[in-house]
Amino acid sequence: MRLTKKYEDGSFGVADNLQFGENSYDFKNLLIKTLGQYEDSVSSLGKEEFCKHIFTIEQYFEKMQKFSDALLQMFDALGIYTADDGIVGSLITMLEHVMGDNEQWISYFIYDCNFGKDDREIEFDNKVYVLKTVENLYDFMMQYYC
Secondary structure: OOOEEEOOOOOEEEOOOOOOOOOOHHHHHHHHHHHHHHHHHHOOOOHHHHHHHHHHHHHHHHHHHHHHHHHHHHHOOOOOOOOOOOHHHHHHHHHHHHHOOOOOHHHHHHHHOOOOOOOOEEEEOOEEEEOOOHHHHHHHHHHHHO
């Protein structure tokens, strides 16, 4: 059920199908309930599912690195193939969008922290976070965005 309608000028108003006005407590309660449900659904990935996706990307990077190394030995050329072939970048961007990661902590973890292999500390809210594992990343993001 939509709570709003959009006018031609781009502004919004209360949907016509509601039984109460925008200044009523019923509308306020419905708006708060709907907003809460939306906010709960924004981070729709739980820790286990999020970690699974990051592990899949890491495995892909590792396989593509082995492939690139094999090509390098066979053809004695540099930079034949890289793991981030555009598709992976799109998947990472999509994962950041699904998780509401506007600051691109997922990209930071993958590229700058090398999936947690390179120790990196982040200070936030007077706490220091070390991103050594995907679980650390997820916990940090839940603290950062919630």
